[in-house]
Amino acid sequence: MPTEEQDIIERLSLVGDELQHMGLKRPICILLVGGAYMITQIHNRSITRDVDIIAQKIDRESAEHRLLKQATSSVAHSLNASPAWFSDNMADFFKSIGKIPHGKLWFSRGKLEVYLPDSGYILALKLISGRDKDLEDIEALLQNLHLKKRKQVENLIKKYIDQETQEEYNEEIQTALDTFF
Amino acid sequence: MYLNLLQTMNLSYQEICQGERPWTALGNFMNDWYEYHKDQRAKLVVEPLTLPDPCSSEMYKWAAFCAASTEWFCSTYGVPCPSWVHDPTYTLSEPWFTRENIKVRQWLISSTPETFSKRNIFCGNRMFLNKYEQATSHYKETVQ
Numbered sequence: 001m002p003t004e005e006q007d008i009i010e011r012l013s014l015v016g017d018e019l020q021h022m023g024l025k026r027p028i029c030i031l032l033v034g035g036a037y038m039i040t041q042i043h044n045r046s047i048t049r050d051v052d053i054i055a056q057k058i059d060r061e062s063a064e065h066r067l068l069k070q071a072t073s074s075v076a077h078s079l080n081a082s083p084a085w086f087s088d089n090m091a092d093f094f095k096s097i098g099k100i101p102h103g104k105l106w107f108s109r110g111k112l113e114v115y116l117p118d119s120g121y122i123l124a125l126k127l128i129s130g131r132d133k134d135l136e137d138i139e140a141l142l143q144n145l146h147l148k149k150r151k152q153v154e155n156l157i158k159k160y161i162d163q164e165t166q167e168e169y170n171e172e173i174q175t176a177l178d179t180f181f
Numbered sequence: 182m183y184l185n186l187l188q189t190m191n192l193s194y195q196e197i198c199q200g201e202r203p204w205t206a207l208g209n210f211m212n213d214w215y216e217y218h219k220d221q222r223a224k225l226v227v228e229p230l231t232l233p234d235p236c237s238s239e240m241y242k243w244a245a246f247c248a249a250s251t252e253w254f255c256s257t258y259g260v261p262c263p264s265w266v267h268d269p270t271y272t273l274s275e276p277w278f279t280r281e282n283i284k285v286r287q288w289l290i291s292s293t294p295e296t297f298s299k300r301n302i303f304c305g306n307r308m309f310l311n312k313y314e315q316a317t318s319h320y321k322e323t324v325q
Binding site: 090093132133135 | 184185201202204205207208209212216217279280282284285288304305307308310312313315
């Protein structure tokens, strides 16, 4: 297993341990997205600075969310890292643009369970964003999913992204698709 | 991520020269700019780029891109712009369209910020979208 992948798992494991020490009764479930997903599941790159996640079944104001932030800050402090290494900055946006998949359990440690969405979901998010830094990931995901036709990708976007968002982000989506098809 | 390391623009450029994916290296710079070291932005850009010798055309293009990016970050966020970015070395002799498909060429030409286009770089306007500002923007939209 590549070093960076091990590092991501070790850091998440520390969070799970920390949540356990805090006395949490039920595990917190998170969905892995972003660069950490690409590294650990698609293996198309080796480095990411942070781990992007969507916390499932808890909202930002809940006690569980507060404990999750405390746990990740504690791990950051022990590693002399920025508390921003563990980021759910985009979670509210992702929740607002379509149904978040539950995903499959990847691993659990202490009171943390880490789930993985289909790679099609990650592709849909990256097409909405359409940033230059996403282009290599989009290419890798298209290969991973064996998507060769524009229509296939458009169907995948329809599956994960609601109609209103598709319309709002139409220019971004079309430009991203034009880059590849 | 680690607080004892400043991911300067020059460090990102050196990483590109050493074979790192350009958008990984520039993404690391963005993380520092927007979050990890946002209180030290001037320090992140003050150091001039160190070009390799010899400098391949590919590395030369990314040097121009880093200079344009530095000017863009400084002007957008009100940080004093270091003089090294204005060196004419960082203007390409031929246009560089960062996305090859001809279908997006008009979009690249029309949407690229001037700090890039004046250096003959056409890259569109989605280079530096980031989760830190997008999240803030979404939050504002939600609560308004």
